[in-house]
């Protein structure tokens with residue numbers, strides 16, 4: 001995918017240029033990793049204890065929405081312990097044999113990162129149980145009545161699994177991780193640190209005010225922060241100006257990212273709830289059909305952010321716009337007094 005196809009506020013999409021850019025900006029140690037203080041402390045303890053006892057660290061599950069730093073943390077786990085890292089992903093492991101090939105070639109102490117681990121084939125998942133617990137797998141040789149299972153010892157390794165859907169992991173797999181880290185969205189002060197660090201690495205002079213203006217629009221997600229920063233850098237470059245607040249506003253307006261970080265799809269969803277359904281409640285499928293988008297995209301990407309910033313609530317009867325949503329879009333609910341919906345400052 002090229003940069004031109006990229007939806008700026010979709011935390012999942014990443015173009016090739018972006019992947020290279022992300023690689024250059026990735027923190028290499030827990031110390032450089034911004035935010036997630038609790039998880040960082042927990043990981044530090046786990047890694048230090050393993051180093052003191054000269055053993056491989058326990059298996060680690062990283063759970064949380066896309067773009068919050070799961071891959072980065074897996075790399076840090078390997079780097080901090082001076083261990084090699086093997087990277088794979090759930091969708092690439094569609095047969096037990098795919099996993100057996102990876103596991104049997106691991107070197108002692110290696111960190112195996114499996115992204116989107118919830119999408120691995122069931123047969124591979126079962127193989128992983130034994131591998132995680134006893135560093136051993138059983139390989140089936142032959143077919144039918146003559147098939148036999150041959151045990152194979154593995155080198156001790158640390159599995160780092162990442163998932164955006166921890167709830168989809170079967171309990172036996174979840175229970176085999178020694179530690180589960182739940183990554184949270186970043187607050188604006190943390191995003192400002194991510195942005196300031198990235199700007200320094202890019203050699204982009206940018207003031208604190210401009211950084212704060214971007215931080216407010218990146219949906220609590222470092223991947224989006226870095227992406228918006230690139231567009232601001234382009235804008236300043238092309239217009240021969242500085243990356244100041246005006247440049248940030250102009251660049252992000254050009255890309256349809258509003259002051260709350262809402263993009264075109266978020267706004268289409270909100271306007272549909274507010275104007276076509278009188279603020280709701282409206283069911284997910286009706287909403288998806290009305291905006292011409294997949295229900296899964298609405299549920300996984302659009303809705304969590306709208307709920308988090310308080311623009312909609314989910315009720316058993318459907319999605320409902322909050323008073324804050326009516327205010328943000330400058331609309332008045334039918335039958336309501338216009339003055340009652342104005343922000344307090346405007347009264």
Ligand SMILES: Nc1ncnc2c1ncn2[C@@H]1O[C@H](COP(=O)(O)OP(=O)(O)OP(=O)(O)O)[C@@H](O)[C@H]1O
Nearest residue numbers: 022025026033034066067068069070071072222223
């Ligand atoms: N805590 C952080 N401090 C600084 N930069 C960060 C941090 N977390 C993430 N980033 C930046 O955001 C980018 C995306 O992070 P990463 O690829 O680790 O996310 P992810 O959670 O693995 O996403 P996905 O699940 O989509 O693969 C990284 O390149 C990195 O530059």
